[in-house]
Amino acid sequence: MLKSNKETYKISKQPLNANNTIFRVSNLCVDFNNYKVLDDLSLEVKNGEFIGLIGPNGAGKSTLLKSMLGLTSISSGIVENNIKNSIGYVPQRGFMQNQQVPISVIEIIGLATSDKTKALDALRDVDAIDLKNRKFNELSGGQQQRILIAKSLASDSKLLILDEPTTGIDEKSQDIFFEILKCLTKRGIAIIIVSHDVDVVLNLVNRVIHLNQKILYDGPPNEFKLERYLTKHDNKKRILLRHEHEEGHKC
Amino acid sequence: MLDILNYSFMVRALIAGGIIALVVPAIGSFLVARRYSLIADSLAHFSLAGVGVGLLIGVDPVFTALPMTIVGAIAIEYLRQKRGISGESSLAIMMSAGLAIAVVLAGLSSTPRSDFNSFLFGSITTTSWNDILILVVVAIISITIVIYNYKALLHIAFDEDSARIYGYKVNLVNYLLATITAMIVVLSLRIVGGLLISALLTIPIITASRISNSFLQTITIAIIIALVAVIIGLLAAFYIGMAAGGAIVIVTLLIFIVSLVIKR
Known part of the structure; x- marks a missing residue:
């Protein structure tokens, strides 16, 4: 039985605890059609x-x-969190590729703040001030993701959540993007990034969470057993692909 | 040339058309941005059911079409938001439902078929001062809602999830947009007709979006295109005897073709 967000999503005005915790998930379970998607999951950010x-x-x-x-x-x-409306979200690329009505970059930043100085500062922070009058849907993938980061910065986000943000983006643009993210964490902004590229994640972050319905690992990247992870997931995928290749594609 | 202004029915048509040209693009831009262009078509078909009720019971069809179309608009949003039916499918359901009811009611009604046709294709001569008064009130309400909720509407058009995260009442704003669309659709029936209103709601915006660099610029240019189309269309109707609704839409199409040629 799914519960409404009013019962389970709490925004606190007080600090969650003394350890600079801004976000806390406690004993989270999510079921869809009797299938357990998340099972008793707890974490703090x-x-x-x-x-x-x-x-x-x-x-x-x-x-x-x-x-x-x-x-x-x-x-x-x-x-629960104590950073109401200060959570930035950068979805997977491509959700707005074919915008029917053009929205300019400065209008997108304007969705987050009415303060023009703050809007321009946010664009400078992601090295995108030259793009302010461009149409969003005409930008490259890497530029679009930087604009979405700027939108979050303009609204003083304390936590940035990025879902596969660099899929389909060239390596050079990825490097620029990751450098910007590193700078933001130095300013105290927390970042959660989802990526299939485990090598990149391990070199980038200071905490890894390995999830498969439950949290299987939560700790520093240098203690993460990469080989075990690859054996468990990637090898399984390789075997599956080999079978598909040998047996032909069944549709 | 200006003898058109000596005819009060044409003055009423020009005023009503001008108001519609101001309001429709302001609403339509948010619908087109969300790939919801066909909502006007669905609502226009649904409004015909309301027209049928009015003709059947002998009440001004606008007064029966208005509440019925608002209910239809809320039903479309309800099916989309709460029942997980895609926007496209919920529009198709309501369009068919509206037309089916309209056809049945028109068959039962003893009023001449021409009365019903005037709502299908528009009829400038039937626009009364009473209609204009209602149109002015609805236009003021609609524009006020759009201006007051502009940031929320733009945010939802850009990314609905993001708008929710920023704390906007997305469902409420969606219901409001559907409701004002319903009201404007009904009040446009007499000018452009139920079958052509979606053209006025989309073509100026699609044309404007080809040459503009921002959302606000698109709305401004679309309003200018719609105004030009309404004025030329009504002049054509008066001097050449063309059907006003058709003439207005043809002008918007011509402007669209010009935009295709100018900006390939």
Whole structure:
């Protein structure tokens, strides 16, 4: 039985605890059609943390993000934060590729703030001030993602949630994007990034969460057993692909 | 040339058309941005059911079409938001439902078929001062809602999830947009007709979006295109005897073709 967000999504005006915790998920369970997507999951996010969320397809990564953002109903547990309206969200690329009516970059930043100085500062922070009068849908993938980061900065986001933000973006643009993210964590902004590229995540973040319905690992990247992860997920995928190739594609 | 102004029915048509040209693009831009262009078509078909009720019971059809179309608009949003039926499918359901009811009621009604046709294709001569008064009130309400909720509407048009995260009451704003669309559709029936209103709601915006660099600029240019189309269309109706609704839409199409040629 899914519960409405009013029962389970709490926004506190007080600090959640003494450890700079801005976001807390306690005993979160999400079921869809009797299928357990997330099972008794708990985690805390502190100021300035750079968290990489990894796991195979169907592990519940997007469901966890949507639960944290209050975009989906949960079965049990509590999601609470003390940073109301200060959560930035950068979705997967491509959701607005074919905008029917053009929206300029400065209009998009304007959705987050009415303060023009703050809007321009946010664009400078992501090295995109030259793009302010451009149409959003005419920008490259990397530029679009930077504009979405700027939108979050303009609204003073304390936590940025990025869902596969660099899929389909060239390597050079990815490097620029990741450098911007590193700078933001130094300013105390917490970041949660979901990525299939485990190598990139391990080199980028200071905390890794390996999710597969439950949290299987939560700690520093240098202690994460990458080989075990690859054996478990990637090798399984390789074997599956080999079988498909040998048997032919069944549709 | 200005003898058109000596005819009070043409003055009423020009005033009503001008108001519609101001309001429709302001609402339509948010609908087109969300790929919801066909909502006007669905609502126009649904409003015909309301027209049928009015003709059947002998009440001014606008007064029966208005509440029925608002209910239809809310039903479309309800099916989309609460029942998980895609926007496209919920529009198709309501369009068919409205037309089916309208056809049945028109068959039962003893009023001449021409009365019903005037709502299908528009009829400038039937626009009364009473209609204009209602149109002015609805236009003021609609524009006030759009201005007051501009940021929320733009945010939802850009990304609905993001708008929810920023704390906007997305469902409420969606219901409001559907409701004012319903009101404007009904009040446009007499000028452009139920079958052509969606053209006025989309073509000026699609044309404007080809040459503009921002959302606000698109709305401004679309209003200018709609105003030009209404004025030329009504002049054509008066001097050449063309059907006003058709003439207005043809002018918007011509402007669209010019935009295609100018900006390939």
